[in-house]
Amino acid sequence: QQRLWFIDQFEQAGSESAREFSRSAYHIAGVLHLHGLPDRHALQGALDTLVARHESLRTCFVMADGEAEATQCILSVAGFPLQEADVSRISATKREEEAGRLLQAMARAPFDLTRAPLIRGLLVRVGREEYRLGLVMHHIISDGWSMSVLTQEFAQCYAALHQGQTPNLPPLPVQYADYAVWQRRWLSGERLEKQLDYWKSHLYGAPALLELPADFLRPAQQSHAGACLPVRFDAGLTAGLRALARRHEVTLFMLLHAAWALLLGRLSGQDDVVIGVPLANRQRAETEGLIGFFVNTLALRTRLSRDASFAELLADTRASTLSAYAHQDVPFEQVVDALKPPRSLSHSPLFQVMFALQNTPSSDFTLPGLRLGVRSLPQATARVDLSLILQESGDEITGELEYCTDLFDRATMERWISHLHTLLGAL
Numbered sequence: 001q002q003r004l005w006f007i008d009q010f011e012q013a014g015s016e017s018a019r020e021f022s023r024s025a026y027h028i029a030g031v032l033h034l035h036g037l038p039d040r041h042a043l044q045g046a047l048d049t050l051v052a053r054h055e056s057l058r059t060c061f062v063m064a065d066g067e068a069e070a071t072q073c074i075l076s077v078a079g080f081p082l083q084e085a086d087v088s089r090i091s092a093t094k095r096e097e098e099a100g101r102l103l104q105a106m107a108r109a110p111f112d113l114t115r116a117p118l119i120r121g122l123l124v125r126v127g128r129e130e131y132r133l134g135l136v137m138h139h140i141i142s143d144g145w146s147m148s149v150l151t152q153e154f155a156q157c158y159a160a161l162h163q164g165q166t167p168n169l170p171p172l173p174v175q176y177a178d179y180a181v182w183q184r185r186w187l188s189g190e191r192l193e194k195q196l197d198y199w200k201s202h203l204y205g206a207p208a209l210l211e212l213p214a215d216f217l218r219p220a221q222q223s224h225a226g227a228c229l230p231v232r233f234d235a236g237l238t239a240g241l242r243a244l245a246r247r248h249e250v251t252l253f254m255l256l257h258a259a260w261a262l263l264l265g266r267l268s269g270q271d272d273v274v275i276g277v278p279l280a281n282r283q284r285a286e287t288e289g290l291i292g293f294f295v296n297t298l299a300l301r302t303r304l305s306r307d308a309s310f311a312e313l314l315a316d317t318r319a320s321t322l323s324a325y326a327h328q329d330v331p332f333e334q335v336v337d338a339l340k341p342p343r344s345l346s347h348s349p350l351f352q353v354m355f356a357l358q359n360t361p362s363s364d365f366t367l368p369g370l371r372l373g374v375r376s377l378p379q380a381t382a383r384v385d386l387s388l389i390l391q392e393s394g395d396e397i398t399g400e401l402e403y404c405t406d407l408f409d410r411a412t413m414e415r416w417i418s419h420l421h422t423l424l425g426a427l
Contacts (some may be wrong), residue, residue, distance in 0.1 A: 001180070001293055003333040004140040005061055008113055017144050025224040026139040029107040029377040030147050030152075036370040039162045043123070043133075046157035047080035049167050050150060051117055054291040055175040056141040060116035070113075072177055078117045078241045086125045092406040099124045103134040107379055111138045134377060141176075143295040144358065145280050150291060150375050155365040162368045187329055195330040196338045199299070202324070203274070203335075203350065206301055210352050212268050212385065214407040221345040226382025229413050235395035237424060244427060248314045252392070253357045258310070259316040260355050260388055261302035261423035263423055267416070271304040276354040276384065279328060297332040297351045298324045304383045310427060352384050358391035358399075388420075 004026055052055045058078045061070040076234040083106070118138040125131050135150065144148075157167040233241070245255045260272045275422075281296040282288055300320060303312070327356045358381045364373040382404040390399035403413050 001061075001072075001140050002069070003331070004138075004293070004322055005113060008140075008163050014127045015103075017240040024108040024110060024379065025381040025383050027107055027111075027136050027379065027381075028139055028142050028144065028147055029103075029134065029136040029379060030151070031103055031375050031377045032133040032135070032368055033375060034133055035373070035375040036130055038123075038130050038160070038370055041160035042158050044080070044082060045161045046084060046154050046167070047121065049157045049216055050291075051080045051119070053077055053153070053169065053172065055177060056146075057119050058289070059141055059176070060115050060118065061113045061140070072180070074117050074177060080119065080121065081117065082121045084125075085121045086259060087281060088125050088127050088130075094346055095126045099126050099132050103132060103377060104260060104379070106134055107136045108381075113138065113140065113174060136377075137291075140190070140293055142291055142296070143280075144278075144280065145292055145294065149289060149295060150195070151267055151372075154373060155367060158370075159367050162370065170289075171217075174289055174290070179287060179290070179292065179294070187331075187395070192330060192334075193248065195327045198323070198327040198332065199335045200338060202301055202320075203339055203421060204267075206274050206350070207272055207300075208349075209272060209347060210273060210385075211265065211270065212264070212269055212353075212407075215409045215412055218408055219406050220348050222404075224348065224381050225403050225405045226380060227410065228402050229379050229410070229417060231388070231390065231397075231399045231401055231417055231420075233397040233421070233424065236422075238392075238395060238397050240398075240426060248318075250313060250314050250318045254317050254321055255314065255399075256390065257300065257355050258302065258313050259420070261317075261425060262304060262310075262313065263416070263420055265302075265304040265354060267419075271306075273302045273304065273353075274351040275302065276300075276348075276351040277324075278354070278356050280359075282330065296352075298328060299335065299370075300324055328343055348384050352386070354384055354387040354389075356387070356389045358389065376385045 007026065055074050057080075058075040060073050060075070062073050063070050073397050085099075087095050087102070090098060094279055102124055103122060106120070111118050118141050120136060121385075122134045124132060124134070135147075137146070137150075153169060160167040186293050228277060241255060242252060245252050248255075257275065257277070261275060264272060264273050264275070277298045277300050278295050279292045279298060287294060302313075302317065302320070336349050339350070343349060365374075378400075382402050385404045385407055387402040388399070389402065403415055
C-alpha cells in the first residue's frame with residue numbers, strides 16, 4: 001500500500017498526458033455478464049453488503065499535517081457507488097461495442113485515494129434480458145484473488161436477498177488493517193534482514209534493463225499506455241508441456257517461466273534475465289477470504305548459457321524459484337530500497353517484464369432467474385514493458401500478452417507470440 005500510495009502521489013505531479021494512463025494502471029477491473037432480468041434491489045443490496053463486510057472497501061488514505069506517511073482511514077458506513085446506462089435502444093450490431101466503451105471509460109477514471117470507497121460499478125443494459133456489470137477497484141485495496149472473493153460473495157448475497165433472506169456469510173476472522181499491523185510487526189529485525197540478504201545476493205550484478213528490440217524509442221517517462229493480445233496453447237501443446245514438466249519434476253509454472261526467460265534472452269541478446277512474478281502471498285488461512293492488497297512481486301533471475309541444455313535450465317529454474325518463494329515475505333519496494341538500483345522515469349526498477357500463471361480462473365454462477373459469467377475487462381494500460389499472463393483452462397492454456405504501446409507495435413507482439421509457440425513446440 002505504501003508503494004502504490006507513493007506512485008499515485010508521484011503520478012499526480014506528472015504531466016496531464018502521462019497521467020491519462022498511469023493513474024489507471026493500478027486499477028483491477030472485471031465485468032459480470034448477467035443473462036436474465038436482474039433484481040435491482042438485490043443487486044444493490046448485495047454490493048452494499050460487501051462494502052459493509054470488508055473494511056478495505058471502506059478505506060481511504062490521508063495525511064495529517066507534519067506526518068511523513070499516509071494513514072489508513074476506515075469509514076464506519078459507506079454504500080456501493082453504482083451507476084447505470086442503457087444501450088439496448090441503439091443498433092444491435094453496436095450495442096456490445098458501446099457497452100464496452102462505457103465500461104472502459106468507467107474503469108479508466110482515476111480514484112481519489114483520500115476518498116472512500118475505492119470501488120465503483122456500472123450496470124449496462126444491452127438487451128431485454130442482457131446486462132453487463134462492470135466493477136473496478138484500486139489495487140491499493142485489492143488484488144486478483146480479491147476479485148474472485150468479491151464475485152463469489154456477491155453471488156451468495158444476491159441469491160439470499162432475491163429470496164427475501166438476510167445474507168449469511170461466515171464472519172471474517174480479521175480485517176485487512178489487522179493484517180497490515182501484523183505484517184509490520186512480524187517482518188522486522190532479524191527476520192527482515194535475513195530475507196533482504198537473500199535478495200541482495202540473488203540480484204547482485206543483475207542488469208538494470210532488459211534491452212528488448214523495440215519498435216519505438218523509449219520515452220523519457222513511462223506513460224503506461226498499453227494493449228493486449230490473446231495467447232492460446234491448444235490441448236495437444238498443453239498436454240505435451242505437462243508431460244515435459246512431470247518428466248523433469250518441475251511445475252508447469254517453472255517450465256513456462258524458463259521458456260519465457262529463454263525467449264527473452266534470445267530476443268534481447270542478453271544471458272542474464274530478471275522477470276517479475278506476482279504471487280498471492282496469502283500464506284495464512286485467516287487471509288483467504290479477505291478483500292485486500294496481499295499480492296507481492298518477486299524478481300526472479302535466470303542466467304542463460306548457450307552451452308547448457310534445457311534440462312539444466314529447468315533444474316536451475318526449479319532451484320531459484322523454490323529459494324525465492326522461501327523468501328517471499330519482504331515487500332518488493334523494500335527489496336528495491338535495499339538494492340538501490342539505478343532509477344529512471346523511463347522504466348521500472350529491477351525488471352521490465354513479468355510472467356504469471358494464474359490459479360484463480362473465472363467462474364460462472366447460476367442465480368435465481370439469472371446466469372452470471374465472470375469475464376476480465378481489458379484495459380489500455382501496461383504496468384511494465386511486457387507481461388505474459390496465463391491460466392490453465394481445462395485442457396488448454398490461455399491468457400494474454402500485455403505490452404507497452406510506447407515501445408512495441410501489434411505486429412511485433414504477434415510475431416513474438418508465434419516465436420513462443422515455436423519454442424514451446426520444439427521443447
